[in-house]
Amino acid sequence: MTKxxxxxxxxxxxxxxxxxxxxxxxxxENLRLTGxxxxxxxxxxxxxxxxxxxxxxxxxxxxxxxxxxAQVTTIEGMxxxxxxxxxxxxxxxxxxxxxxxxxxxxxxxSAAALLKENxxxxxxxxxxxxxxxxxxxxGYHNIVKAIMAASGQDVGKIAAE
Amino acid sequence: MPxxxxxxxxxxxxxDVRFLTGAGNYTDDVNVYGQAYVHxxxxxxxxxxxxxxxxxxxxxxxxxxxxxxxxxxxxxxxxPCGWQVTDRHGAAMKEPGHPVLAQGKVRHVGDPxxxxxxxSLAEARDAAEAIEVEIEDLPAVVDMKAALESGAAKVxxxxxxxxxxxxxxxxENKEAVDKAISEAAHVTTLELKNNRLVANPMEPRVxxxxxxxxxxxxxxxxxxxxxxxxxxxxxxFVLGIPEHKLRVVAPDVGGGFGTKIFHYAEEAFCTFAAxxxxxxxxxxxxxxxxxxxxxxxxxxxxxxxxxxxxxxxxTAIRTETYANMGAYLSTFAPSVPTWLHGTLMAxxxxxxxxxxxxxxxxxxxxxxxxYRGAGRPEATYQLERVIDKAARELGVDPIALRRQNxxxxxxxxxxxxxxxxxxxxxATMDKxxxxxxxxxxxxxxxxxxxxxxxxxxxxxxxxxxxxxxxxNLVGQLGARAGLYDAATVRVNATGSISVMVGAHSHGxxxxxxxxxxxxxxxxxxxxxxxxxxxxxxxxxxGMGTYGSRSIAVCGSAMVRATEKIINKAKKIAAHLLEASExxxxxxxxxxxxxxxxxxxAWGDVTLAAxxxxxxxxxxxxxxxxxxxxxxxANFTYPSGAYACEVELDPETGKVTIERFxxxxxxxxxINPMIVSGQVHGGLAQGIGQxxxxxCAYDETGQLISASYMDYAMPRADDxxxxxxxxxxxxxCTHNPLGVKGCGEAGAIGSPPSVINAVIDALHSGGHSHVxxxxxxxxxxxxxxxxxx
Numbered sequence: 001m002t003k004x005x006x007x008x009x010x011x012x013x014x015x016x017x018x019x020x021x022x023x024x025x026x027x028x029e030n031l032r033l034t035g036x037x038x039x040x041x042x043x044x045x046x047x048x049x050x051x052x053x054x055x056x057x058x059x060x061x062x063x064x065x066x067x068x069x070a071q072v073t074t075i076e077g078m079x080x081x082x083x084x085x086x087x088x089x090x091x092x093x094x095x096x097x098x099x100x101x102x103x104x105x106x107x108x109x110s111a112a113a114l115l116k117e118n119x120x121x122x123x124x125x126x127x128x129x130x131x132x133x134x135x136x137x138x139g140y141h142n143i144v145k146a147i148m149a150a151s152g153q154d155v156g157k158i159a160a161e
Numbered sequence: 162m163p164x165x166x167x168x169x170x171x172x173x174x175x176x177d178v179r180f181l182t183g184a185g186n187y188t189d190d191v192n193v194y195g196q197a198y199v200h201x202x203x204x205x206x207x208x209x210x211x212x213x214x215x216x217x218x219x220x221x222x223x224x225x226x227x228x229x230x231x232x233x234x235x236x237x238x239x240x241p242c243g244w245q246v247t248d249r250h251g252a253a254m255k256e257p258g259h260p261v262l263a264q265g266k267v268r269h270v271g272d273p274x275x276x277x278x279x280x281s282l283a284e285a286r287d288a289a290e291a292i293e294v295e296i297e298d299l300p301a302v303v304d305m306k307a308a309l310e311s312g313a314a315k316v317x318x319x320x321x322x323x324x325x326x327x328x329x330x331x332x333e334n335k336e337a338v339d340k341a342i343s344e345a346a347h348v349t350t351l352e353l354k355n356n357r358l359v360a361n362p363m364e365p366r367v368x369x370x371x372x373x374x375x376x377x378x379x380x381x382x383x384x385x386x387x388x389x390x391x392x393x394x395x396x397x398f399v400l401g402i403p404e405h406k407l408r409v410v411a412p413d414v415g416g417g418f419g420t421k422i423f424h425y426a427e428e429a430f431c432t433f434a435a436x437x438x439x440x441x442x443x444x445x446x447x448x449x450x451x452x453x454x455x456x457x458x459x460x461x462x463x464x465x466x467x468x469x470x471x472x473x474x475x476t477a478i479r480t481e482t483y484a485n486m487g488a489y490l491s492t493f494a495p496s497v498p499t500w501l502h503g504t505l506m507a508x509x510x511x512x513x514x515x516x517x518x519x520x521x522x523x524x525x526x527x528x529x530x531x532y533r534g535a536g537r538p539e540a541t542y543q544l545e546r547v548i549d550k551a552a553r554e555l556g557v558d559p560i561a562l563r564r565q566n567x568x569x570x571x572x573x574x575x576x577x578x579x580x581x582x583x584x585x586x587x588a589t590m591d592k593x594x595x596x597x598x599x600x601x602x603x604x605x606x607x608x609x610x611x612x613x614x615x616x617x618x619x620x621x622x623x624x625x626x627x628x629x630x631x632x633n634l635v636g637q638l639g640a641r642a643g644l645y646d647a648a649t650v651r652v653n654a655t656g657s658i659s660v661m662v663g664a665h666s667h668g669x670x671x672x673x674x675x676x677x678x679x680x681x682x683x684x685x686x687x688x689x690x691x692x693x694x695x696x697x698x699x700x701x702x703g704m705g706t707y708g709s710r711s712i713a714v715c716g717s718a719m720v721r722a723t724e725k726i727i728n729k730a731k732k733i734a735a736h737l738l739e740a741s742e743x744x745x746x747x748x749x750x751x752x753x754x755x756x757x758x759x760x761x762a763w764g765d766v767t768l769a770a771x772x773x774x775x776x777x778x779x780x781x782x783x784x785x786x787x788x789x790x791x792x793x794a795n796f797t798y799p800s801g802a803y804a805c806e807v808e809l810d811p812e813t814g815k816v817t818i819e820r821f822x823x824x825x826x827x828x829x830x831i832n833p834m835i836v837s838g839q840v841h842g843g844l845a846q847g848i849g850q851x852x853x854x855x856c857a858y859d860e861t862g863q864l865i866s867a868s869y870m871d872y873a874m875p876r877a878d879d880x881x882x883x884x885x886x887x888x889x890x891x892x893c894t895h896n897p898l899g900v901k902g903c904g905e906a907g908a909i910g911s912p913p914s915v916i917n918a919v920i921d922a923l924h925s926g927g928h929s930h931v932x933x934x935x936x937x938x939x940x941x942x943x944x945x946x947x948x949x
Contacts, residue, residue: 018283034190035183037415039363040448044869047363075183089181093173096838100668101180102363102415108181123882130877134869136363136416137668139845139907140877142838158882 006070008033009077017064023057024048026064027074035075035105039134046133049106049113050074056113058132075105078112088112088150095155097146099137106133111147120151123158167681168898171834174673176666185413188367191382193441196369197226199431200285201444202275202292203453204267207301207525207862208314211265211294214275219291224284226438228292229276229430231264237433240424240489241398243390244496245639246521249329254521257317259489261399261426261433267296268316268488269525270864271453276430278442301525301862305462305483308522316488316523325486325495325521330503334576338516341477345468349551354935355539357460357485357856359872360532362667364415365446366455370431374439378406381432385411386421386665387705388697390642394424394492400433407432411695414667418846419531420455421667422707423492427454452867457856458532460485461498465543467551475512475566480543482519484529491530495521500638501536501626501708507575508544509586509622509800510566515576525862531707533846533908537625545621545913549920550932559917560599560620564590571891579626581798583891586622589824590802593620596884597804597822605806605819606925615809616819617922620802623910627902628713628797628893645792646715647701650679650722652730652785654771656764658690660722663703664715665695669839669904671711674832678716678898682723684749685763701788709902712831713797713893720897721789729781733766736777797893797901801825805848805914809922814944816852816919822884823910828892828901836903840885843907849875850908851915851936873937912936923947 005014008031015030027033027050036059039047048059051073080086085093088111098104107130114121114129121129126144135143145155164170179185216228240259247253258264263274275292279285302308302316308323316323329335342348369382379402385391388409396407414421427444434442446454461482468477484498503517534541552559567586574580594600602618609616629635632643649661660679666672676690693699703715727747734752735742744755753760769776770785806820823840830836853873857866866872892899919938923931923946931946 040869042868042870045363079182085181092181093177096834098177098180099838099842100416101185104180105183127878134363134874134876136361137842138838139841140880141841141883144877
């Protein structure tokens with residue numbers, strides 16, 4: 001066991017982990033931040049996306065030890081300071097961009113990363129960017145709408161209800 | 162002006178806030194103090210005899226608490242099957258045992274052999290690798306027709322063969338159907354496969370068993386669509402735990418799609434092991450485990466014949482289907498290819514004679530059971546494909562052929578034993594033609610062709626039987642359970658309301674839509690009503706969520722319970738207002754005396770019920786809490802018309818979905834936003850089945866699509882924005898809300914239109930020899946068909 005320390009959602013944290021402990025395990029099991037989910041074993045589904053030093057990362061693809069000293073943001077750190085939903089989260093609720101909610105944290109984290117690098121993505125750009133996030137409930141229609149709406153675009157003209 | 166409260170309002174979902182902030186409470190988020198972890202050692206061969214299991218080295222590994230094998234489950238009930246089918250000759254289906262851990266033989270890749278319980282999951286996994294297992298390989302049966310040949314290896318040694326049942330429906334019609342087909346002016350025949358799928362809710366299954374020695378109580382936290390069903394099956398038939406000593410909790414569940422209906426070995430194991438070890442035991446499925454242990458869906462091989470007279474009226478349908486059961490009978494498996502499939506073979510059409518034959522077959526594969534639509538997609542696919550093929554053979558417009566044969570008068574008794582109460586199939590087809598812009602297709606095709614692409618249009622209709630189901634009817638059909646549902650409406654002293662429901666919400670948004678109904682009935686704000694679901698210790702005995710039944714059955718129970726509340730509240734209000742009960746009216750949360758300005762508010766009445774100082778105690782009891790069980794009088798029959806437009810790249814065979822339109826009739830709608838979302842999700846699953854998804858076994862029974870690297874899930878760039886409409890509404894006549902259910906429609910209605918569109922595209926490009934492509938219509942299959 002070795003000690004790792006990092007900053008998660010603005011708080012300094014540390015814990016004892018095995019070399020094989022994945023970042024997602026550290027978040028879920030050591031820190032009990034269970035908003036980050038595990039949906040596959042092969043880094044395909046994206047339910048575990050978090051931000052590490054500002055980059056979207058699948059938390060099942062890196063060891064906890066690799067995040068030593070990093071700034072990590074999880075879904076629990078995304079709401080506004082007053083606890084209200086941030087723009088992306090609110091757009092997901094407004095446009096019914098989630099159903100069972102399991103893929104949702106990863107979708108929100110990916111959407112935030114997308115909008116940071118491309119503030120007004122087209123429909124095709126959103127769909128392309130979400131290649132690494134699988135949703136089984138929504139058929140993606142309302143996820144794509146929500147992300148475009150969060151970027152300030154008028155989605156009423158782009159897609160039907 | 163759209164409503165902002167009550168029935169018909171697109172109320173935003175209240176449950177979203179916790180899901181969007183990481184505050185959901187899924188089963189894997191449940192951790193019990195002192196819990197141990199279990200890892201299942203699973204068979205890596207499809208069929209074999211276990212000659213040796215030696216756990217001694219593994220038991221000495223660090224952290225190991227105990228290792229269980231089949232021996233520990235000798236004399237303990239196997240997993241029960243909840244539906245018995247009677248075959249064509251009146252005999253009961255074959256019903257082999259389904260042990261919790263393998264007993265003597267393994268019968269599919271993934272069959273659990275041993276379970277290692279350890280202090281950590283990593284230690285459990287490490288120890289499992291040290292278990293010595295010797296398996297004497299046996300020949301595996303994978304192909305259904307080969308499994309039925311004489312001399313084929315038997316999945317179950319104690320059965321005569323691999324045939325579970327040979328079902329005929331309606332057997333008495335067979336001769337007349339044969340005659341009509343032999344005398345028909347035209348018969349179109351189609352052989353097709355309904356590909357095996359894996360439901361793949363994004364949350365893998367999880368089970369946490371806990372035990373309290375203090376009161377001899379077991380608790381199971383599990384990813385279930387129906388906690389009471391699990392409590393009954395596991396308590397009564399597997400582990401022998403009385404129901405008052407067994408609590409089953411399904412907290413937030415990350416999607417179900419049918420595969421979380423069933424009672425699974427891992428649930429029984431964790432509950433059993435927790436009792437043995439006097440500590441909690443937790444299992445979390447990996448995705449690969451899910452592929453080899455979650456019940457699969459579909460997997461039918463069918464030959465369908467459609468007979469038409471000289472005027473193109475449908476005169477008869479005959480089908481022969483082989484339905485894969487897998488190695489064991491999953492909880493409701495026998496019902497899917499029979500009563501959920503044969504009864505839907507009339508579709509939207511007035512075909513007078515229908516005969517359905519289904520041979521259910523055991524193979525060395527994962528058990529197959531209900532997946533979104535369950536039997537109805539299989540019926541719809543074959544019917545709507547054969548109609549399209551007939552239209553092409555006859556040189557008539559496929560929409561016109563459908564319209565000509567539509568059922569137009571209701572109620573309509575089909576020749577396959579069900580009675581449709583309402584529907585308006587021409588109206589949904591009219592709506593589809595409008596929202597799909599069928600008229601504009603020719604121009605879009607010309608534009609595609611300019612770019613060297615082929616463009617195809619596929620249309621189909623569907624009918625489904627939802628609101629499952631009338632208990633006396635399903636009892637006659639072999640169900641070993643009733644299919645009512647239940648709701649308790651608990652009004653609190655200050656007027657807020659908790660509604661405990663038997664339905665479970667795992668994406669459907671019940672926490673938002675169910676309060677809309679109660680709020681509408683009482684004239685109060687939705688925010689005053691909360692829904693409680695998923696915990697057998699809190700809710701009345703309900704049958705859970707599947708078969709698009711929640712609002713039609715459980716919602717109806719909720720209406721009945723709320724009606725009881727209103728009746729009692731009116732008595733209290735009459736007392737408070739010193740008026741006759743018959744004169745009391747309830748509107749906008751106020752009880753008033755008709756024709757006067759005297760009124761009393763909802764909250765005053767509820768407070769009086771719990772602080773009964775001024776109260777008719779001689780006539781009624783204090784308190785305001787009512788329960789209703791609702792058993793439906795009939796199924797509900799949602800229907801619709803769907804259109805798919807594809808573009809096909811003749812260079813590669815790749816098909817892309819350019820447009821998809823769905824016009825549905827769900828009867829009355831509670832929350833239009835949620836209904837649209839349900840359709841969207843179903844469409845993506847149907848498109849996935851048609852173009853991408855395939856659960857594949859090789860000839861030795863190895864599962865070769867056991868991860869997302871191999872099983873192609875639909876992704877955001879595989880699907881377009883959809884055009885969905887549910888403005889055609891013929892309300893259900895036999896439930897109080899007039900609702901029909903919407904959860905499965907998209908998955909039922911979409912695969913045939915995709916394949917019809919692919920065939921249409923190929924024909925437009927001169928590939929008229931291609932009459933069918935089996936799903937998924939992958940680029941390689943399409944290319945091979947073009948050049949075959």
